[in-house]
Amino acid sequence: MILSPQLTDGEQTPRYWYFSTARGSVPALKAELKQRLPQMRPSYSSGGFLTYKQDGGTVLPSSFRKLIFAGACVEAIGKLVGGSPKGFWEMAAPTVQRELKQRQRFCLHVWSPDSGGRGEPALTPEARRLFYEITAEVPAALAERLEPTPEAREGEFCLDVIVTADGTWWLGRHRADSLHRRCPGGLFPLTPPPDAASRAWLKFEEGLWWSGFPIAVGSRCADIGAAPGGGSQALLSRGAEVIGVDPAEIAPSVLRSPNFRHLRGKISALRRSEFLKTRWIIADMNVAPSYTLDALEEIVLRPKMAVRGLLFTMKLFSLAMAADIPAHIRRIKSWGFNQVRVRQLTFNHQEVMAAALKKPFRR
Template sequence: MNQSSPSAAGTDPSTQAGTARRTGPSYVMLSCAHGAEGLVKSTIADEGWRLSFSRPGFVTAKHDQAHSPPSGIFIRTASQSLGSGKSGDADELIDRLLEATDSLELPVDHLHVWPRDRAPIGRFDFEPGPDEVSLAVADRIHARLGPERLRCATPNEIAQPSQRVLDVVLVDPSQWFFGIHTATTLPSRWPGGVQPVSPAYEPISRAYFKAAESIAWSGFDLRPDDLAVEVGSAPGGACGRLLEMGLHVIGVDPADMDPRIADHPRFIHYAARAGDLPRRVFRGAKWLLVDSTVKPDATLSTVRNLIDSRDTSFRGCLITMKLGDYERAEQIPRWQREVQRWRPKKLEVRHLARNRCEVCFAVTL
């Protein structure tokens, strides 16, 4: 199944490369969620990429022609490969990295260092992104490469558009892969494609991070005092993010909300299912977030009924579509066709770094 269209993934593959246009074979390294590598492999094989080394959450490939790194719904990061190193001695691996950077136009703007996902997201409380080992490695690399090779004051800073980023992926603590990419989309600016976010308070649930990432990635212009609706709101993780941003929030869920959310002056809870509520409840709401434990077709039916009402005027929807297992990803094109029948201004689909086995539909109305 080909899921690599730029419109679906929200990326521009023609600008992903971090160096000048190549005239020979292309080599890439790609990061994804642990368990999603099969989808990544099938996507890039359809585009003529020949698979090479891979591990859960990490894929490398070669193209016989000059080619920009591929993009796709399940590709979290994409870089031109500069090689790899394997050693129990970190300094030997940094020596190998130094050799690899000799082929680049120096200095590079940023250094991003992160480990591949060691487990499926959420299992054993695993969350993607830099960990203690990779942070220590990043500091050591930054010190060794110095200002002659790196412009950044510290590693793992958020890159700005068009800046070049040197990528180091710790496939294992003793096996590193090196790459280069140019920051374009917002996820390509984040270290390892994972949004750095610092909650003001301890989040009620990991839904806080999913909401933060989906809002940032979508580009939706949520502003203080806007009214947002979340369907499937309990216990309140995503609502916490919206309230933190200064919005007024309506939560719709038969289950109880955490008291910290339920008692908030800008929050209203309807202990019901969205389809059972009169549509006038949602008057004035600009934004709709849906993350409920129902089948995707039922989710789309609920959203369609909400946005078709004369009482509602949503500007954007962030819809979490539960897959259950990655084989169900073959249904995504059908779901996209269904959403296109709503005549949205824009539709983007991405497997967010914080998503488990699910994808996010960002629908601009």
């Protein structure tokens, strides 16, 4: 059954938008949308899935890229109750045909919002199965233009099918204009290596892809709050030389690397001369963001220090701490990092990741 098809051509109002977030971050995303996109009114929501109505005004794609707590942002096409691949294509085909006047190919993203289950965030088996079922029914006129896999290329047009717990299919569309928007549901797909020292490997591997930092063979890095060593492993696998700072034990698999050196102790107790050659710092201490920022500031503002980029977690012990993020960003910029981004990555739990870069970089 097709309900409220709300077909849009990108110009009509009202327009509807779908957002996803980690279930625990719903209040933070709502607050962010209220502040950044005041032309949007909250409509239906369930768990980590939120729908909004746009009453007017313009929404720039850059507004979505700046959202910290949104996993995915999708413009609505309509919804199907008791969805079927055939019903999906009936509803989606006009939108696709319009888009394909300007572009060659399109991609299909089938996903479910966070249901609060255990385990790492990932596409559900049902979403994977539906991807193939829907692909198999693609109308002949569109078949050659549909990408065979769900990972979109940069800038590609994507159709979304969001399957919620009650079985409804929410149809939408978005442009794959960032790393996460190229992945169904904004869920970055990663499987840790068998020797991963900790689950922190996931968030730093994702963070390094997201930041685009050019960490390469011989890059000099420091990892503050390194134990047991997942983040350091993500750096070491790129050929970096890593100083790992932590009072706690580092995993033997990390200590074995000739490119890793453990400085045992709290960051406050170490000589700053240890970091003179450091160009990249990652940090992941289980402390309040203000402590992490104090520690980083103390290093990067020292004379003779030439740090080019920072990638670090800011722990949100309560969601109210999300309100302080804009002030943190201003503080990081005041150290000379002119590009600062913050996002709750797929593998960040009660925390966000910050990436700060000096560009151009002069020693």
